[in-house]
Amino acid sequence: MATTTTKTQSLFFPIQDWRGLSHRPFSNARLTIPSPRFLPISCKMRRNFSSLQKRQQAKKMSPEDVPMNDSFQPNGSEDHTEKSNPENLDASLPAINLKNENHGSSDAEGSETEDNAADTISSSSQNLPINETSQPNDNENDEVHLITTDTSINPDQESTFSGEEHANSLVKKINSSEFHEAIVLEDSKSLVENSGKREPFSNIRLDDLIGMIKNAEKNILLLNEARIRALEDLDKILTEKEALQGEINILETKLAETDARIKVAAQEKVHVELLEGQLEKLKNELSERHAIDEIEHDINKNDGKQPFGEFHFLHKELKSLRKENLLLKTDVETLKETLSNVKETDERVEALEKERSSLAASVKDLDFKLTVANDEVSRISNLKKECMDLWEKIEDLQGLLDSATKQADQAISILEETRDLRKKVTGLEESLEEANSYRVSSEKIKYYNELMQQKIKLLEERLQRSDEEILSHVQSYQDSVKEFQVILTSLKEERKRRASDEPVDDMPWEFWSQLLLLVDGWLFEKKISPSEARLLRKMVWKRDGRIYEAYMACKGKNNPEIRAALVNLVSSGVRAGLHVIHIAAEMAPIAKVGGLGDVVTGLSKALQKKGHLVEVVLPKYDCMQYDRVNDLRALDVLLESYFEGRLHKNKIWVGTVEGLPVYFIEPHHPSKFFWRGQFYGEHDDFKRFSYFSRAALELLLRAGKKPDIIHCHDWQTAFVAPLYWDLYASKGLNSARICFTCHNFEYQGTAPAKELSSCGLDAYQLNRPDRMQDNSSHDTVNPVKGAVVFSNIVTTVSPTYAQEVRTAEGGRGLDSILNFHSRKFVGILNGIDTDAWNPSTDNFLKVQYSADDIQGKKENKQALRKNLKLSMDDPMQPLVGCITRLVPQKGVHLIRHAMYRTIELGGQFVLLGSSPVQHIQSEFEGIANHFRSHPQVRLILKYDEALSHLIYAASDMFIIPSMFEPCGLTQMIAMRYGSVPIARKTGGLNDSVFDVDDDNIPAQFRNGFTFLSPDEQGVSSALERAFDYYTMDHESWRELVYSNMKIDFSWDSSAEQYIELYEQSVARARAATNRA
Secondary structure, three states: OOOOEOOOOOOOOOOOOOOOOOOOOOOOOOOOOOOHHHHHHHHHOOOOOOOEOOOOOOOOOOOOOOEEEEEEOOOOOOOOOOOOOOOOOOOOOOOOOOOOOEOOOOOOOOOOOOOOOOOEEEOOOOOOOOOOOOOOOOOOOOOOOEEEEOOOOOHHHOOOOOOHHHHHHHHHHHOOOOEEOOEEOHHHHHHOHHHOOOOOOEOOOHHHHHHHHHHHHHHHHHHHHHHHHHHHHHHHHHOOHHHHHHHHHHHHHHHHHHHHHHHHHHHHHHHHHHHHHHHHHHHHHHHOOHHHHHHHHHHHHHHOOOHHHHHHHHHHHHHHHHHHHHHHHHHHHHHHHHHHHHHHHHHHHHHHHHHHHHHHHHHHHHHHHHHHHHHHHHHHHHHHHHHHHHHHHHHHHHHHHHHHHHHHHHHHHHHHHHHHHHHHHHHHHHHHHHHHHHOOOOHHHHHHHHHHHHHHHHHHHHHHHHHHHHHHHHHHHHHHHHHHHHHHHHHHHHHHHHHHHOOOOOOOHHHHHHHHHHHHHHHHOOOOOHHHHHHHHHHHHHOOHHHHHHHHHOOOOOHHHHHHHHHOOOOOOOOOOOEEEEEOOOEOOOEOOOHHHHHHHHHHHHHHHOOOEEEEEEEOOOOOOHHHOEEEEEEEEEEEEEEOOEEEEEEEEEEEEOOEEEEEEEEOOOOOOOOOOOOOOOOOHHHHHHHHHHHHHHHHHHOOOOOOEEEEEOHHHOOHHHHHHHHHHHHOOOOOEEEEEEOOOOOOOOEEHHHHHHHOOOHHHHOOOOOOEOOOOOOEEOHHHHHHHHOOEEEEOOHHHHHHOOOOOOOOOOHHHHHHOHHHEEEOOOOOOOOOOOOOOOOOOOOOOOOOOOHHHHHHHHHHHHHHOOOOOOOOOOEEEEEOOOOHHHOHHHHHHHHHHHHHOOOEEEEEOOOOOHHHHHHHHHHHHHOOOOOOEEEEOOOOHHHHHHHHHHOOEEEEOOOOOOOOOHHHHHHHOOOEEEEEOOHHHHHHOOEOOOOOOOHHHOOEEEEOOOOHHHHHHHHHHHHHHHHHOHHHHHHHHHHHHHOOOOOHHHHHHHHHHHHHHHHHHHHHHHHO
16 A cells, blocks of 8 residues: 655644744644634545545546645644555546545655645546446546645554455445456446446445544544634734734735635635535435445445435534634634734834834934033123123223213203303393383493393303313213223124134034035035135134134024125135045944044044044945934035946935044945945955045045045055046145055955056056056056055054064065155054043943042952853952954964963953954854853853953953054053053054063053063963962052053044144145245
């Protein structure tokens, strides 16, 4: 008997992530649930049919195999098979042969395993003609898809329809004919000749039907239990919103697949209904025939039961299962509604999350406005003091004015009296004239007349004196008013002079950077002239009080009004200063891979604080930390730049980072150069950054900028130097000197010479030994070599490294060209951002501390031990830290040795870092697994910003065993946090770490432990000396930690050295221009 094995598939919830129905811990059983619309069929069809006799037409035809669907599996670990063998059937009905599947294993013979919800099982049947005149059944070619439920069945209970024994037993029961190896003999025709018609007949074994009904009832119970568990699990699912977020999308897809399968099941249901009609028709035909009565009589004698009564029972069973199918369909709809509600809930959660992020942005904006408001309040307080002084002077003047006013009032009152007297005198004169007219000659009248004349003279004299006094008072009043106006004018002029001469120091650099980007935006949009833009830029970098006052006066007005107010200021001159533009591939913290990003940001901030105008040009990567860019916006202009024989458009974005104005270039190139999900490591990096270098220079040209220094970094922007002198100096961008800094000469960006022409450079002219030709290959160009040749200033990141790269061992093939251009090559030690790396303000630490209060370092040490589950028994046990990239340059074999040696010396070791080299990463993962539960060692093979701060603060010692190190920042940060460095004497480590036992070094400069030989013996020697110093002399160790924390590793001194180089180069250029 053939046995078929296939893999059982779930019909409704086939995904592994459906919780409660698969692998969740609270599931009672691993149960795969079929689709509710399939349940009536799946419950009924878990049966084995005995062979049915069918009619066949005159021509011999084999009926279509009826495919059967895969089954429901209540126990995923049970493994069983059912046997089946087709019997000879009459051709009037399609042959039905059901074969149960082995659900515990896949087919070893390579049989197809269906992944759909219902697998199709094809039953093979062989049918031979019994009656040549029988008519074929209309449904002979239909496929009937049935679904069987998978339960454990005892092979003894299965129906077996193969072999001669069963055929002989059938011949004895019906007394008609023999069946031999599935071939119907001609003698069986005598059983149906009495009826006068040649109709098919069927024999169904009752024990098979009863067994199948019992199996169906068991499956119904299992399905009900599964429904109950599904509902219980659904309640639990509602509480797991975070997990459902990812699962809902998968469920929607699977539901769509289920709908498609339901449609298939509907078609199968139609076929089943057709079969039921045929069975009913067969039952009616058999009841009319005498032969059937004899068969029923024989069967009643043998079995004591009526088989066709069982058909009636099965019909009722089918109806009940249909009703249950409808109920389960309703449950499916309910589940769909529940899932839709969950989806709506998640959408509301997403909406709330968006609202929360918008509120956070608003809070950030309000914080900035509050900062500006606080600055304005402080400025207003200063203005209030000035106003108080002015008020005191005004009050003095007001006193003078009041006294003058009183005198004037008195003079006016005297004048009025004089006018009254004049009126009286006029009356008297009139009376005298009347008296004269009458020519009274009386002596009294004469005497009176003489007396009146005297009075008149006296009054005239008094009137004259009053006029003189009034004139004097008026003159003094006018003089007082003039004096007041002169004093007020002088005060205003003095205030304006102070405002123009002194920079506005109480505004953050963020404000001036935004103002500078606003001016450049107007220039790009051609709303102001280049000369106006240059003057406004100078006023901005000078932090001129006039431009500040003009801008604040226009606050709240529209853009044209602000622009008009600022343009009015450019008539006054401003003092000169350095204008420095950095063109780089990295900038911390938005686009950082290594130390380059730290240098660009740290140096730019230091130059800005010293009063110079600093701008940065970066590619607009898709993987930048955009949340660290303030006021990011796109300019309303498209910049065109040349590449590969045509012009390409670029979108320009502006924003501020750490208070610095930054321009972002977004190429509209088909290759999407900076939308790769990573900064470096692409196959076309040479093209990506040569494109960016030319677009950056095109940006400076179009913006009308006249920088004093263009500072480019590493091979990614080394193309700027030859592009500037070969192409852009002749176009008008000729005011700048080029400074090139190489942070690591190991990375030189070499490429075939032909690729250099993509950005417009002449590969034939530049691929020469004295220009860009690589020293190791005549067909290769070296961007770093080109930058060394074409730059006015060449720097690297430490004095010792500058000496090392001029040797054959350290120069990586560039030692000869560096020695040739040694007059312009210098090493300047990098600094660190002392604002970001400050233990007294570091928010990543559990306890903040300083050199004067070192107690917090011990608490951070205990916090790190607790966090990493290290031993906390001995608080004084030394802890060695290491934060690095695990690459050969960093001495990974020495780090590994230091780890084991630290354990031997009784210390603890913590490593934080990862490796881009797969075999190194795998090696250290093995070490990490080995020390997973070790109380003294912990390896964290990833980068964690917060954890790095805590390791610096918690470590007593910090090991840096680099094979070569251009500069290194970890030793400076470690000392800033009170961790004593153990370093190899190379590169920048040799310039910043000085051995405590070296008598050639002044005592005040000794700050760590060093070794020279790059081997295990050198590491062991330095570690042992450090451990002895730590354990034997606690007081000296505390003094060493204190002095290390007081060392100034800021960018101030390094920035001064860069400024000196800038100014010397600019001065030489101006002197050469004057001579020309």
